[in-house]
Amino acid sequence: VITFTRGHKIPFPKDFVFGTATAAYQIEGAAKEDGRGPSIWDEFSHTPGKTFQGATGDVACDHYHRLEEDVKLMVDMGIKYYRMSISWSRLLPNGTIDNINQRGIDHYNKEIDILVKNGIKPFVTLYHWDLPLNLHKKYGGWLNKDASMKHFGDYADLCFKSFGDRVKNWITFNEAWCSSVLGYLNGVHAPGRCTNCKPEQGDSIKEPYLAAHSIILSHAVAVETYKKRYQQSQGGFIGMTMNSDWGEPLTDKPEDQDASERMMEFQLGWFADPIFKGDYPPVMRRQAGSLLPTFTYSEKQLLLRAKSDFFGLNHYSTAYVSARSSVSNDNDYFAHMNVSTTHEKDGKPIGVMADSPWLYVVPWGARRIVNWVYNRYRIKIYVTENGCDVPNEDKLPFDQAINDTFRVSYLHGYLNAISEAIQQDNVPVAGYFVWSFMDNYEWADGYAKRFGIHYVDYAKNNTRTAKASAKWYAELIKQ
């Protein structure tokens, strides 16, 4: 029997995990300090033309130097869970285990200790997009399956060994879809490979599939290592985080229903089917043929042995999906997926648009997507990211920006939809993390997009201020 309590009148199971989330490169800064090696994002962000106004994570929110202060803000909110990521190249400047940077280990020991001392349980992501640059340059990064499995495996092992006495929830990868598609197809994220974007050539047809393949197997290596060597003694859990919008069929025509299902399988199933079922979704094999790599017999065995403990889901928005009307000559991932998406139907938007053009506020989509995930995988779900930016927030005067009622109603709507999925549909969503704890470096969008429930004043020494949404969320958790 689940006992529900009602924060802001939204019922949640008593032991529900309420947290906030961040990622190392987006908040830490201190890019060259204490022996940290460069990652693909240092190089990418320092390449002219790649990010909005050339913004980099060199300083970001300066979180590296403000651990005490930031944890104090979490304590003020009554937050008991915090999703953070580790910068691989702080621990291993070249990405390889032959050169361990003790100051990097010391730093995360310090951070984890501060959290734990303050009653906050860390959920730790091993990879939030910041591949050590050396692994990319020397071995071809995620395009090199064997090197990826070895080096990610070593790095994961080091993290479990160093921090697993205090960290009980591990997330191997954040949004491998983004690493594969944004990094290797359209090149808007590091390492910026893209056939159409000179001078970084690349093979936009093959590479996204190869990168995804390496990441899936690297995940499995890490999970197996954890299960074999650490889980019993440390008593923690491990999984992967995947991202998707919900794809709502544009009409009830069978071809649009199929298109919706196909989109979900291409987006989530691409990673989750191998992880939970041991192979890619059949529809991907049919559509992509031999462009989609195959798992060898022993790799399949590995996938089936290395069973994840939960499904991490990052979810922000919903689009209408229909069968593609026009035939394209392309032969890439999107051609194989073969769907059209839109945020309008009969001239009406699906929801209000946030600041980012991809983010429409559609709370009911959250209920549908967690149902889709549970129906297909029958596994416990953590919503490891959900949140929004606010129209024009970066242009608003400070006192208006911190009164973010738009974000409050977004969070209210989405949490309510997730509550309904738990209560009425019996979907086992065990936790929820607001993206983000604070405004931060929003990748290719630089500092122009703000997702935080704390305002960061980049011009004024990175001063933090709780927004209305932080207060609202604190009250929900308290209730």
Ligand code: GBH
């Ligand atoms: C999350 O991804 C990231 O995990 C997090 O680091 C980030 O800060 C947060 O979003 C907010 O953006 O217009 O073609 O470039 C969310 C999933 C998938 C949403 C890619 C944006 C952009 C598509 N993202 N999408 S495009």
